[in-house]
Amino acid sequence: MSTKEAYSPGDQPFASEPVSPARMATSIRDLKKEYVLKSETVRALRGVSFDVPEGDYVAIMGPSGSGKSTLLNLLGCLDKPTAGSLMLGDDDISVLSDDELAEIRSERIGFVFQSYNLIQQLSVVENIEVPLYYQGKLGSSERERAILLAERVGLKDRLDHRPAQLSGGQQQRVAIARSLINDPYFILADEPTGNLDSVTTDEILEIFDEFNNEGRTIIMVTHEDDLADRAKRIIRLKDGMLALDAKVSEERRDETRQAQRLAVEELLAKTN
């Protein structure tokens, strides 16, 4: 049986029952991005269209140069498209000014980078609060929320630690907690486990699973098939175009999760 099925957002389990339409975390239509250089124009995205309903978990894959970073930059409001539309919730970001883009970026996107991007001088809880600084929204209820998020990612006993006092996996947990402080449209993760060993990778993926099971939307760029098979859906780019948009079956996701857990247990048994 094929483990990846063609994805259709309109698929519903019981066609006869009325189902309210899914709310979209993002809707992309005929999205194009060109970089104009002196000698040539690079067409990095050449008309990409897809929707991400709230609660989805999407892995974006594709060979080097296929347009993944370009798409990520557009989704993260770090750059503007050349043509096409990109809706984040109800906001069409292709028509916003740079200031408005910056506002959405800081208020509504939860970034998780391979290199964590924490501020070394700040404690765990202060790092989680960073996106709120820009909005002047710091108070006791925000502090409580930051502490709660730190606890959710397993850092209850590390609230006052600085990044240098934490392992890579713990630093990435801080970044995940920080990504959620603003109640974002989605978590945008760029190779989030690229710097981590397999045991820690599994821990981070467990945290993603937990938040996704609670309805958080995750969009993750990865080169790893094993990581992508833990997502609900794989979007593959090739030469700036959509080459595949496929659902990962629950069976496949479970198999991958179990195989990774087994590998971690075997590794831990050998090293202990």
Ligand SMILES: Nc1ncnc2c1ncn2[C@@H]1O[C@H](COP(=O)(O)OP(=O)(O)OP(=O)(O)O)[C@@H](O)[C@H]1O
């Ligand atoms: N700022 C830029 N100026 C000019 N060309 C660019 C720029 N950024 C990306 N490109 C080009 O656009 C195309 C897509 O690049 P992009 O970085 O999006 O690919 P990618 O899939 O993320 O690759 P990788 O996996 O190697 O990071 C490439 O041909 C690249 O050289």
